[in-house]
Amino acid sequence: MTELRRTLNLARPDDVYNAIVDAHKDLNDAECRDFDARLILLLANHIGDESVIREALQAAAR
Amino acid sequence: MSTYTYRHYPYRRPPELDGKTMRRPVVIVGAGLAGPTLALELAQHGVATIVLDEDDTVSVGSRSICQAKHSLEIWDRFGIAQRMVDKGITWEQGEVYLGDKPVYHFNLQPEPGHKFPAFVNLQQYYVEQYLYERCQAEQLIDLRFRNKVVAVAQEPDHVELEVETPDGRYALQADWLVACDGVRSPVRHMLGLPFEGEVFHDQFLIADIRLLDELPKERRFWFYPPFHPTNSVLLHRQADNVLRVDFQLGRDADAEEEKKSENIDRRLRLMFGPQARWQHEWSSVYTFTCRMMPRFVDGRTIFAGDAAHVVSPFGARGGNAAIADVDNLAWKLALVLAGRAPAALLDTYCSERRAAARENILNSTRSTDFITPKFPASRAFRDAALTLAKDFPFARALINSGRLSVPTVQPGSPLDTADRNGDWAGGPGPGQAMLDAPIDGGWLIDHLGRDFSLLIFGESAIDPGSDVTVLRFAADGLLQKRYDARPGTAYLVRPDRYIAARWRTLEPAKVGAALDRARGGCL
Numbered sequence: 001m002t003e004l005r006r007t008l009n010l011a012r013p014d015d016v017y018n019a020i021v022d023a024h025k026d027l028n029d030a031e032c033r034d035f036d037a038r039l040i041l042l043l044a045n046h047i048g049d050e051s052v053i054r055e056a057l058q059a060a061a062r
Numbered sequence: 063m064s065t066y067t068y069r070h071y072p073y074r075r076p077p078e079l080d081g082k083t084m085r086r087p088v089v090i091v092g093a094g095l096a097g098p099t100l101a102l103e104l105a106q107h108g109v110a111t112i113v114l115d116e117d118d119t120v121s122v123g124s125r126s127i128c129q130a131k132h133s134l135e136i137w138d139r140f141g142i143a144q145r146m147v148d149k150g151i152t153w154e155q156g157e158v159y160l161g162d163k164p165v166y167h168f169n170l171q172p173e174p175g176h177k178f179p180a181f182v183n184l185q186q187y188y189v190e191q192y193l194y195e196r197c198q199a200e201q202l203i204d205l206r207f208r209n210k211v212v213a214v215a216q217e218p219d220h221v222e223l224e225v226e227t228p229d230g231r232y233a234l235q236a237d238w239l240v241a242c243d244g245v246r247s248p249v250r251h252m253l254g255l256p257f258e259g260e261v262f263h264d265q266f267l268i269a270d271i272r273l274l275d276e277l278p279k280e281r282r283f284w285f286y287p288p289f290h291p292t293n294s295v296l297l298h299r300q301a302d303n304v305l306r307v308d309f310q311l312g313r314d315a316d317a318e319e320e321k322k323s324e325n326i327d328r329r330l331r332l333m334f335g336p337q338a339r340w341q342h343e344w345s346s347v348y349t350f351t352c353r354m355m356p357r358f359v360d361g362r363t364i365f366a367g368d369a370a371h372v373v374s375p376f377g378a379r380g381g382n383a384a385i386a387d388v389d390n391l392a393w394k395l396a397l398v399l400a401g402r403a404p405a406a407l408l409d410t411y412c413s414e415r416r417a418a419a420r421e422n423i424l425n426s427t428r429s430t431d432f433i434t435p436k437f438p439a440s441r442a443f444r445d446a447a448l449t450l451a452k453d454f455p456f457a458r459a460l461i462n463s464g465r466l467s468v469p470t471v472q473p474g475s476p477l478d479t480a481d482r483n484g485d486w487a488g489g490p491g492p493g494q495a496m497l498d499a500p501i502d503g504g505w506l507i508d509h510l511g512r513d514f515s516l517l518i519f520g521e522s523a524i525d526p527g528s529d530v531t532v533l534r535f536a537a538d539g540l541l542q543k544r545y546d547a548r549p550g551t552a553y554l555v556r557p558d559r560y561i562a563a564r565w566r567t568l569e570p571a572k573v574g575a576a577l578d579r580a581r582g583g584c585l
Binding site: 033034036037038040041042045 | 438439442443445446447449450454456457460
């Protein structure tokens with residue numbers, strides 16, 4: 001069982017952050033929700049560890 | 063124009079009306095799927111029953127159509143399962159569509175080597191007919207049509223019933239009353255017992271039709287099909303070339319309008335095209351609830367099937383759970399009636415089957431939430447899974463159009479003897495259903511006893527007692543693999559074919575202790 005990372009895990013954080021934001025640039029609210037839903041499912045499956053996903057769900061709810 | 067001819071079963075004047083009153087060990091209320099199955103099971107244990115039903119014919123409408131492998135295995139003990147297989151439609155495959163594109167194909171029984179398929183689709187009226195005919199051939203079963211229970215009173219050691227017939231009312235006393243009288247359970251109402259849970263508001267239209275064209279065998283489920291673009295549609299074949307078409311209508315549909323045959327025809331025309339021809343069999347607009355009684359045993363009254371718990375239809379968990387209920391109950395009730403087990407054994411019927419009902423309700427509610435999302439984000443995730451499924455195989459596993467009924471796991475039952483740590487890498491453990499396998503040109507399930515069975519792999523001289531059926535096998539082949547068996551391995555199987563205990567080395571004292579525990583000796 002792994003814990004959710006709280007420290008930086010990205011080599012180029014600005015690039016990744018802006019890539020995520022930019023992907024939403026031309027989307028309206030409904031399209032953003034659909035896009036994010038697909039993104040979350042893709043990432044959740046890639047992470048694979050249910051305990052990490054549950055911890056992230058709690059962390060995001062703050 | 064129905065393909066099924068409803069027969070009216072004869073009413074016979076009960077002897078109680080002429081003063082012949084005696085206390086009965088078991089009275090069953092309701093001749094649906096559960097009641098007659100319980101009566102047949104109890105007859106195999108030598109227990110006589112009276113089955114009371116207010117009606118005199120089988121289920122009106124096809125209703126519960128998916129008969130699962132574990133139910134067929136139970137009905138096979140009475141010699142009627144093959145008749146269901148022969149009459150019904152065997153299917154194992156399903157296809158899920160998004161729009162008009164297939165996104166997910168499933169096979170419910172990917173491996174061969176089982177006597178029965180994962181599912182046989184057969185209308186409930188046929189299943190009930192076969193059950194009634196089998197009950198009528200059984201000396202120990204008194205199946206009474208047009209006998210309606212109108213009053214129930216619980217006494218400390220029995221139940222008093224008042225029963226209404228065309229010839230008047232009579233009183234009946236039962237050591238145990240089993241209510242298999244359906245979701246609206248009159249017995250539950252008469253005793254004022256609670257039935258708690260969640261109400262769902264989405265409406266669905268069932269249209270059973272006889273299509274005069276070629277029919278698909280597999281289950282088909284569409285999300286947003288071109289012929290019904292706002293919602294989902296399920297298509298499933300039954301016996302007699304009948305198709306079950308189930309349209310999701312949404313919350314605001316007008317049920318009275320939707321039921322009109324011209325409106326049903328309009329939907330079907332869009333679905334099947336201008337050339338198709340069909341006849342109507344049965345239709346129904348329904349909503350559903352997920353509810354469960356806090357206790358399935360109240361004094362001397364026991365509840366089973368829809369009377370005790372009810373789920374959405376997604377997953378075929380209504381009728382099949384009812385059959386599993388009475389399979390769990392029958393041997394326990396027989397032991398208690400014979401004085402061979404404490405009445406507390408029946409509390410494990412409640413705990414084990416409530417755990418199963420919780421699992422069924424959880425699965426069914428998840429399917430319902432996937433098919434009818436309750437809030438915008440839920441719909442967004444549902445649609446995300448559907449759109450990803452074509453290119454990303456992982457997302458196919460998220461598509462939930464009904465997780466179809468398999469035997470539930472009953473963990474932590476006080477009747478089970480826990481595995482020794484580290485002994486097992488596979489096979490069914492305590493609290494899990496046994497697995498069928500081919501043996502010597504036949505099937506393992508054909509050789510099990512009515513009481514407990516002990517499966518022994520390799521040589522052993524143990525004799526656990528005359529009422530235990532001992533089966534000895536070489537530790538090889540598919541059977542060995544399914545049971546993770548080595549020479550010396552043994553499994554103790556309950557009469558309802560759940561595993562009670564298993565060992566790597568067999569010792570008579572351990573078998574005796576496990577048997578005693580499984581019969582309620584530790585309660």
